[in-house]
Amino acid sequence: MANDNNDLYQDARERLLTLQEEYRTRIEAIEDHIQNPQDDLNEHWEDQAISYRQNDMRKNLLAEAQQNLMYVENALSRIENGTYGECEVCGEDIEPKRLEAIPYATLCMQHAE
Numbered sequence: 001m002a003n004d005n006n007d008l009y010q011d012a013r014e015r016l017l018t019l020q021e022e023y024r025t026r027i028e029a030i031e032d033h034i035q036n037p038q039d040d041l042n043e044h045w046e047d048q049a050i051s052y053r054q055n056d057m058r059k060n061l062l063a064e065a066q067q068n069l070m071y072v073e074n075a076l077s078r079i080e081n082g083t084y085g086e087c088e089v090c091g092e093d094i095e096p097k098r099l100e101a102i103p104y105a106t107l108c109m110q111h112a113e
C-alpha cells in the first residue's frame with residue numbers, strides 16, 4: 001500500500017504522540033502518589049493496610065503505563081525508520097483495523113494469537 005503509507009503514518013503518528021503524552025502524564029501522577037502517600041485522604045494508623053494495598057495497585061498501574069509508553073515509543077521509532085505497520089513475525093502489513101484499535105501493535109492478527 002505504498003501510496004497510502006504517508007496518510008497512514010501521519011495519522012498513526014498523531015495518535016501515538018497523543019498516547020505518549022497521556023502515558024507520560026499518567027506515570028508522573030502515579031509516581032507522585034507513590035512518593036507522597038500522605039496526600040491520601042483518611043491517612044490514619046488503622047488505614048495503613050489500605051494505603052499499602054493502594055500503593056501496590058498503583059505500582060501495577062505504573063508498570064502497565066510504563067510498558068505501554070515503551071510500546072508507543074517503539075512504534076514511533078518504527079514510523080521513523082519506515083517499518084511501522086509490519087508484523088514482526090511474518091513481515092506482512094498489519095491489518096489497518098488492528099492498527100486503528102492498537103496503534104502500537106507489532107504483530108498481525110494471526111501472530112498476535
Ligand SMILES: [Zn+2]
Pocket residue numbers: 087088089090091092107108109110111
Ligand atoms: Zn504476522
